Amino acid sequence: MDSLRIENIKAEYGDFPAVADASITIPQGGMVSVIGTNGSGKTTLMNVAAGLIRPSSGKVMLGGIDITDMEPEKRVSAGLSLVPQGGHCFARMSVEDNLMTGSYDKRARAKSKDLLEKVYTLFPSLKDKRSQMAGTLSGGERQMTAISRALMSDPSVILFDELSLGLAPLVVKNIYERLKELNAKEKVSILLVEQDTRRAMRMTGYTYIMLKGKIVLEGKPEELSEDKVKAAYFGL
Amino acid sequence: MYVLQVIINGILLGGVYAVLGLGMSLSLGIVKLTNLAHGEYIILGAYASMLLQAWLGIDPFLSLVISVPFLFFAGYLIQIFLVNRAMMSGSEPALLVTFGISVILKDAMLLVFGADARHIATDYSNITVDIAGLSIPLLNILLLLLSGVAILLLHLFMHKTYTGRAIRAVSDDREAASLSGISVGHTLAVACGIAAATAAVAGLCVGMKWTWYPSSGGHYLLIAFVIVVIGGLGNVAGTFIAGIVFGLMQVIGGASYGLLISYIFLIVILTLHPHEALIRFLDRMKSTDRQKTANGLSGSGFVTVKTQTEFKSEQKESSDAT
Numbered sequence: 001m002d003s004l005r006i007e008n009i010k011a012e013y014g015d016f017p018a019v020a021d022a023s024i025t026i027p028q029g030g031m032v033s034v035i036g037t038n039g040s041g042k043t044t045l046m047n048v049a050a051g052l053i054r055p056s057s058g059k060v061m062l063g064g065i066d067i068t069d070m071e072p073e074k075r076v077s078a079g080l081s082l083v084p085q086g087g088h089c090f091a092r093m094s095v096e097d098n099l100m101t102g103s104y105d106k107r108a109r110a111k112s113k114d115l116l117e118k119v120y121t122l123f124p125s126l127k128d129k130r131s132q133m134a135g136t137l138s139g140g141e142r143q144m145t146a147i148s149r150a151l152m153s154d155p156s157v158i159l160f161d162e163l164s165l166g167l168a169p170l171v172v173k174n175i176y177e178r179l180k181e182l183n184a185k186e187k188v189s190i191l192l193v194e195q196d197t198r199r200a201m202r203m204t205g206y207t208y209i210m211l212k213g214k215i216v217l218e219g220k221p222e223e224l225s226e227d228k229v230k231a232a233y234f235g236l
Numbered sequence: 237m238y239v240l241q242v243i244i245n246g247i248l249l250g251g252v253y254a255v256l257g258l259g260m261s262l263s264l265g266i267v268k269l270t271n272l273a274h275g276e277y278i279i280l281g282a283y284a285s286m287l288l289q290a291w292l293g294i295d296p297f298l299s300l301v302i303s304v305p306f307l308f309f310a311g312y313l314i315q316i317f318l319v320n321r322a323m324m325s326g327s328e329p330a331l332l333v334t335f336g337i338s339v340i341l342k343d344a345m346l347l348v349f350g351a352d353a354r355h356i357a358t359d360y361s362n363i364t365v366d367i368a369g370l371s372i373p374l375l376n377i378l379l380l381l382l383s384g385v386a387i388l389l390l391h392l393f394m395h396k397t398y399t400g401r402a403i404r405a406v407s408d409d410r411e412a413a414s415l416s417g418i419s420v421g422h423t424l425a426v427a428c429g430i431a432a433a434t435a436a437v438a439g440l441c442v443g444m445k446w447t448w449y450p451s452s453g454g455h456y457l458l459i460a461f462v463i464v465v466i467g468g469l470g471n472v473a474g475t476f477i478a479g480i481v482f483g484l485m486q487v488i489g490g491a492s493y494g495l496l497i498s499y500i501f502l503i504v505i506l507t508l509h510p511h512e513a514l515i516r517f518l519d520r521m522k523s524t525d526r527q528k529t530a531n532g533l534s535g536s537g538f539v540t541v542k543t544q545t546e547f548k549s550e551q552k553e554s555s556d557a558t
Contacts (some may be wrong), residue, residue: 050415076417088412090405097395101405104398105417154416 001064002047003028003189004080004157009058011041011048016046019055020213026157027188031180033200036210037233042193043085048160050082051075062157065217077105085162087146091135095126098134098145099161102152110153118146122178140171147175151182157189164196176203197229211235240310241370246484248372251380252441254387254479256456257463258472259431259438265470267427268327271317274336274460275453276341281439282448283308283349286356295439296356296440297382303436311432316425323424338453345450356443379441382478387438390430391472404426407470421486432435 004026019041020065027123036042047053049060051072060068062080070078088227090098099119103112120127123144129137134145143163150158160179164172180203183190194200201207201221209217209232217224230236248309256278265270281303288299322329365373390393394400405413406423415419442448442456466515485501486494 052411052414065381071412074419076415082415084415086410088409088415090408090412092408093401093404097401097404100398100414101413101418104402108417109398127391147418151551 002026002030002061003063005061006045006049007059007061009048009055009060011023011044011053011055013044014042014056017050017151017213022058022215023209024113024191024208025103025224026146026189026191029183030206031143031183031190031192031204032206032208033192033194033204034208034210035194035197035200038064038076040208040210041213042162043135044213046159046191046193047083048078049159050084052082062176071130073105076153076155077107079154079156080159081084081150081157082159083143083146083150083161083163085165087143088204089134089137089142089145089149092132093134094131095134095145096130096138096148099130099152102149103154103155108152108154108183112152114153115152119151122151122182123148132203140167143167143175155188159191159193161193162195164191164194164199172199180201197233209233237369238532239524242487243484244370244372245376246479246487248289248376248380248483249445249486250476250480250483251376251383252438252445252479253459253482254476255383255434255438256442257460257467257475257479258387259434260389261464261467261470261472262427262431262434262462264464265468266403267315267424267431267547268407269323269428270327270331271319271428271431272331272335272457273314273338273341273453274431274435275455275457276338276345276456277311277435278340278438278442278449278456278460279345279450279453280310281436283439284352284355284436285346285440285443286354289356296358296444297378300436300440303440304433305320307436308429308433311435312425312429314430314432316421319428320421320424325481327405342450342453351449351451352449353449355447356440358444361444367484379445382437383441386434387472387476391432393430394472399423399426403430406502459498460499465502466505 002025006022008022009019009022012016022041022045024032024045026035034042034045044053048055051067051070055068058068059066062075062078062106067075067078067080090101093101099116102114103109103115108115125141126144126148129141133141137145147160147163163175167175176199179190182188192200192204201224204221206216206220207224208215209229211232212235216235217228259277260274263269263274284306285296285299288294288302289296318337319330319333322333360374364371365377394404400475402413402418402423405416405418406427408418410420413423433549438456441453460533463475463478463482467474467476467522468480481501482498485497489495489497
């Protein structure tokens, strides 16, 4: 069964159409990417999936259950987690309090100790800074905190919205390696939203290219030639 | 000796003022709601303790076992059914709703209890204790202890429980909180319930210390505002210190000048920011050890509201790091 299916989503901000028609499927334990230029509707689509924005039409299915009308916090307990653009750590809370907040949901609360252990193994640098205020962390550490907070809810699917934004290449490389590890070991399904086409295609097994609110091209990395991707990406 | 007596009286009285400011600090700092009905909550708490003492014949301090949960649920329900809805359309509609609740509560209390002055008296109300030549009212000591316990419990709750962390998270970033599985509306209502529950404690203090009328809420609301401004929004330790500063000013100024001095002090705080100068000074002292500064920012409040100086020094730090 597919882990997450986004079907024919349409979403507007007032009169402005942000997503015109987009369908995306993440297979169980799979890793897919969505790429596109600024303003192509990627973030809106992620916010629709996480429940922050209600679509005007279309469906969001999580493991076969229709969650289109579910509140964002209920989706978290159903196993869907979004790491929003920029991470959005709780700046005035310590790193560990940030992480524990991720396990607020009752299902995750029961295993919060194990989850914390797991997260600290994944990002050992956070363990050293666990009592530090998240607002005083570097950009990369803040992103790690945000990812870890999402992991603390014990999700089956995680959506990452441009997690490389504003980070040093080396930091990004490290974070992506951790995500690969997570996907391979824990069988967490992952969706990456990226502007870096090459990295996204290298990292994932299936790529969607979005332009002006529509999916204009999709396929496995080996099926997509560079010319085709370029043409779709820029709308040539 | 006289000076020492005055200072000790002020400090003891400060506990009462700190509790008065505590709930307001929660509403303003965490829920970002100017709750104009908070004064009425306090008076409602005083009536609750008075009635419980009269009906059940229990000690007023024991009445908190019932009045605290009662005001918690009242605050929770008012928030979830009335104020949360108004807050969706902005802070002004919410302000007006709390003003309406304030008027309704005040008139309801007038209708039920009449306009008479009330006071909660006990056998030990007038006992004074002699310590090292100073005569200290026993009641003041008990009230300071009560306020200390209330503040400590609240601090632990905010830092050690899932709900406390959720309240801080919602205060910090509502969207990120809901993405962490937290229901924002419910959490805001819990925070307002706790603010109302502190009003039950404040009401008991007011009732045992002074006399009150159904219309006394406005007076205590104003005091709560002053204490929140002096102590910093949402800052538990700051609220406690502000309460003590306020208590000292009341005792030094006496009945005639106490409030005048406090409001002049408030104007000084608002215009000259002496506390920011103090923070800047402390920052300079601490900047030798960066790690310490970072840890120090955790503060002792449940939410440390950043002053401009703190923010600037943080920014400087992060630019140093890159």
